[in-house]
Amino acid sequence: MARHLITSALPYINGIKHLGNMVGSMLPADVYSRYLRQRGEDVLYICATDEHGTPAELAAKDRDLPVAEFCAQAHDAQKAVYDGFALAFDYFGRSSSAENREITQHFARKLNENGFIEERAIRQVYSPTDGRFLPDRYVEGTCPHCGYDKARGDQCENCTRVLDPTDLIEPRSAISGSTDLEVRETKHLFLLQSKLQHEVEEWVARHEADWPQLASSIARKWLTEGLHDRAITRDLDWGVPVPADTWPELAAEGKVFYVWFDAPIEYIGATKEWADQNADDRDWKSWWYDADADVRYTQFMAKDNVPFHTVMFPATELGVREPWKKVDYVKAFNWLTYYGGKFSTSQKRGVFTDQALEILPADYWRYFLIANAPESDDSSFTWEHFTATVNKDLADTLGNFVNRVLSFSRKRFGDDVPAGGEPGEAEAKLGEEIARLLAEYEEQMEALQFRKAAAALRALWSAGNSYLEEKAPWLEIKTDKDGAALTLRTAMNLIHLYSVVSEPLIPATAKAMREAFTLADDTATWVTADEARALTAVPAGTPFTVPPVLFAKLTDEDLETYKERFGGTEG
Numbered sequence: 307m308a309r310h311l312i313t314s315a316l317p318y319i320n321g322i323k324h325l326g327n328m329v330g331s332m333l334p335a336d337v338y339s340r341y342l343r344q345r346g347e348d349v350l351y352i353c354a355t356d357e358h359g360t361p362a363e364l365a366a367k368d369r370d371l372p373v374a375e376f377c378a379q380a381h382d383a384q385k386a387v388y389d390g391f392a393l394a395f396d397y398f399g400r401s402s403s404a405e406n407r408e409i410t411q412h413f414a415r416k417l418n419e420n421g422f423i424e425e426r427a428i429r430q431v432y433s434p435t436d437g438r439f440l441p442d443r444y445v446e447g448t449c450p451h452c453g454y455d456k457a458r459g460d461q462c463e464n465c466t467r468v469l470d471p472t473d474l475i476e477p478r479s480a481i482s483g484s485t486d487l488e489v490r491e492t493k494h495l496f497l498l499q500s501k502l503q504h505e506v507e508e509w510v511a512r513h514e515a516d517w518p519q520l521a522s523s524i525a526r527k528w529l530t531e532g533l534h535d536r537a538i539t540r541d542l543d544w545g546v547p548v549p550a551d552t553w554p555e556l557a558a559e560g561k562v563f564y565v566w567f568d569a570p571i572e573y574i575g576a577t578k579e580w581a582d583q584n585a586d587d588r589d590w591k592s593w594w595y596d597a598d599a600d601v602r603y604t605q606f607m608a609k610d611n612v613p614f615h616t617v618m619f620p621a622t623e624l625g626v627r628e629p630w631k632k633v634d635y636v637k638a639f640n641w642l643t644y645y646g647g648k649f650s651t652s653q654k655r656g657v658f659t660d661q662a663l664e665i666l667p668a669d670y671w672r673y674f675l676i677a678n679a680p681e682s683d684d685s686s687f688t689w690e691h692f693t694a695t696v697n698k699d700l701a702d703t704l705g706n707f708v709n710r711v712l713s714f715s716r717k718r719f720g721d722d723v724p725a726g727g728e729p730g731e732a733e734a735k736l737g738e739e740i741a742r743l744l745a746e747y748e749e750q751m752e753a754l755q756f757r758k759a760a761a762a763l764r765a766l767w768s769a770g771n772s773y774l775e776e777k778a779p780w781l782e783i784k785t786d787k788d789g790a791a792l793t794l795r796t797a798m799n800l801i802h803l804y805s806v807v808s809e810p811l812i813p814a815t816a817k818a819m820r821e822a823f824t825l826a827d828d829t830a831t832w833v834t835a836d837e838a839r840a841l842t843a844v845p846a847g848t849p850f851t852v853p854p855v856l857f858a859k860l861t862d863e864d865l866e867t868y869k870e871r872f873g874g875t876e877g
Contacts, residue, residue: 308602309348311593311631312339313573315607315615316356316401319380320365322387322660324649325687326642329675330608334637334756336393337676338604340810341751344831350593354399354576355381358545359565360443364480366544373544377402390663391672392813397583399576401568402544406575410568411549413626414495414538418552422498422625425553428537430492431459431471435484439492439541440471444481447474492541493556495548497567499533502621506533509620513634517616518681520609521638525616533621538567570619574630596629604635604754612638637754640680644687645875657687657872665868669812670696670857676811677760689868693860700812700857704767704804707774708819711797712852718783719791723798723823725846726791733796736773737839740803743769744838747807763808770800798823798850799841806833815856824849 314335317323332353339351357377366376381400388398400406417423431440445459450473454464458480459471471477478485499506507529514522539548545562553561574594581590593601605615616636623630641648649656662671674695678685715724729737747762774797783790805819820828823844830843837843844850868874 307347308600309350309593310339310342311597311601311603312349312351313603313605314351314353315605315611316354316569316572317384318359318361319355319357319377319384320361321380322384322658324656324658325662325671325675326644326649326656327608328391328659328671329642329679330639331606331611332388332393333391333672333675334639334679334754335604335606336391336395337672337756337810338606338637338751338754340394340813344806344809346831349396350577350580351394351396352399352573352576352580353393353395353397354401354572354579355384356565356569356572357381357400357402358542358562358568360441360540360542363542363544364443367481374402387659387663391659391668394813397576397580399572399579401565401572401575403572403575403579405578405582406568406572407546409575409578410546410563410571413571413622414563414567415549415552416626416628417497417622420625420627422501423538424496424498424535425493425556426496426537427491427493429489430541431477432488432490432492433479433482433484433486434488435486436479436481438481439490440479440481440487441540441542442471444479445471445474445477445487446480447477450475492559494537494561495539495553495556496535497538497622497625498535499618499621500535502625503529503533505624506617506621509624509632510616516634517636518638520640521612521616521636524609524612524638528613528617533617536618538564540564566614566618567622570614570622594631597631598629601631602635603631603633604637605633606637606639608639608641612636635754640682641684642675642678642680642687643684645873646686655873661872666696667814669815670700672813673700673760673811676756677764679756679760681755681757689865689872689874693865693868696857697859699764699767701859703764703771704808704815705856707767707770707797708801708804708822708856709852711774711794711801712822712850714780715794715798716850716852719794721849721851723795723844723846723848723850724791725788726793726795727788729792729796729841732773732777733792733841734839736769736796737841739769740766740800740841741835741838744807744833745835751810760811763811766807767804770797770804773797773800795844795846796841799844802844803833803838803841806830818853818856822850822853824851 312335314331339349342349363373366373431445433440442459448455449457449462451467452465454462461468510525539561542562546568548556548561550557577590581588620632623632644656674692743766750759750762777793779790779793801819805816809816
């Protein structure tokens with residue numbers, strides 16, 4: 307049996323992420339991890355905050371904090387939100403860790419030994435006032451295309467044009483505001499990706515047929531355009547330092563590795579953190595080093611991260627000439643938009659994850675996002691769609707079924723599951739339908755087709771409602787009390803089944819449904835086809851309680867409140 311290594315794209319440190327970021331990486335990875343664990347698989351789900359690079363330094367400067375202190379606070383703030391969303395990481399690390407520094411420097415030394423790193427002189431903006439070279443984002447000015455006066459040296463946030471610092475009108479230092487800037491020569495390390503092009507092409511060719519079309523097409527596009535040698539160092543105060551034993555001159559100048567060089571290595575670094583910070587002698591290398599035989603590695607990310615994980619990082623791993631584990635399956639997502647426009651951290655457009663949890667519990671968001679995951683194309687978040695989904699699927703189809711079954715049974719039969727007669731034709735028919743829908747749900751989860759999996763789960767919930775409407779125990783009890791008791795006992799077993807198989811998507815609600823029944827030995831982690839047909843996990847005489855309302859229906863007033871707070875117009 308293969309072990310499952312799962313990673314999701316590292317959330318960047320400068321600010322709480324929006325819903326698009328959540329559904330594009332971490333949430334589906336969590337759903338899949340939970341599902342595999344329930345099926346008895348050995349799973350390791352690793353993530354971390356991505357803490358290096360210019361934006362981290364600038365964000366720290368804006369808050370008048372040392373960058374290390376800013377990153378520590380921001381990491382804790384992000385982790386609190388992910389805990390609120392019930393993301394069950396095995397470990398959530400930090401790319402600024404000593405472990406990542408050690409492994410990144412090891413990778414750089416090996417790449418250098420193997421002839422894949424070269425020191426080159428380039429011309430770069432220098433600020434005499436600040437006494438340092440300025441990376442692209444440390445240069446601000448007026449965009450020559452749209453006139454936006456806060457454009458940065460890599461891109462204009464207003465018109466999105468890609469820029470070079472020398473393109474800016476009246477450029478100034480983002481550190482001091484000084485306009486006394488020069489262009490000077492400096493040296494940086496370049497990863498010679500061009501020398502690895504053929505090896506990366508061969509590696510992608512062996513895997514792309516199994517990947518979603520989105521991932522394979524992006525990788526192929528980059529390879530068709532050709533891999534270019536890329537600078538992997540920057541002039542920053544914060545980052546993994548260039549090792550002095552290999553590049554003493556650059557180390558003396560304070561060069562650090564570019565964030566996109568060390569960030570993917572943090573998947574490995576965070577796994578070592580997971581091992582180092584626990585006392586049970588965990589073997590982190592068995593997941594990453596010479597692990598092809600028994601580890602299946604699945605990565606989750608939005609499409610903007612795909613080139614780095616299907617081309618650039620594999621090139622790095624290949625160039626190291628050591629047997630580091632490479633990704634087997636890349637689950638790529640398109641964009642979740644907000645009323646047709648982009649979510650934007652910098653422009654505060656859309657719903658952010660901390661705000662979402664202020665409004666409603668995590669399960670509302672988890673279900674909606676997975677049921678509308680942007681897999682085959684971009685999908686749009688609107689408050690109208692969100693409200694309709696919550697009310698129809700969660701409040702009516704699932705929540706109302708649970709409430710009316712348990713409430714009616716308690717009213718007519720007391721606080722124990724009623725016995726009733728023997729199952730009949732309706733129960734046999736229901737059992738076959740539940741087994742069929744469960745198999746469909748399992749098939750879609752195994753295939754990482756999340757929208758289809760959510761649809762199959764919704765169909766399981768709907769089957770219970772159809773059975774209840776067909777049997778109508780509120781009428782049945784008038785002429786056949788044992789028949790009504792059987793109907794309610796069967797429906798209660800459906801609730802227990804829902805509590806087990808719904809856990810990957812809505813874990814808090816699943817827990818509440820399961821805890822409604824006082825079972826002496828309830829250790830089920832999944833439901834077999836035979837168990838689904840039989841529906842006998844909750845026997846007659848089992849004490850039960852009626853949980854609080856699982857999902858509150860959202861009103862027109864709620865809808866208007868949300869739209870007023872966050873906006874509700876086309877982007």
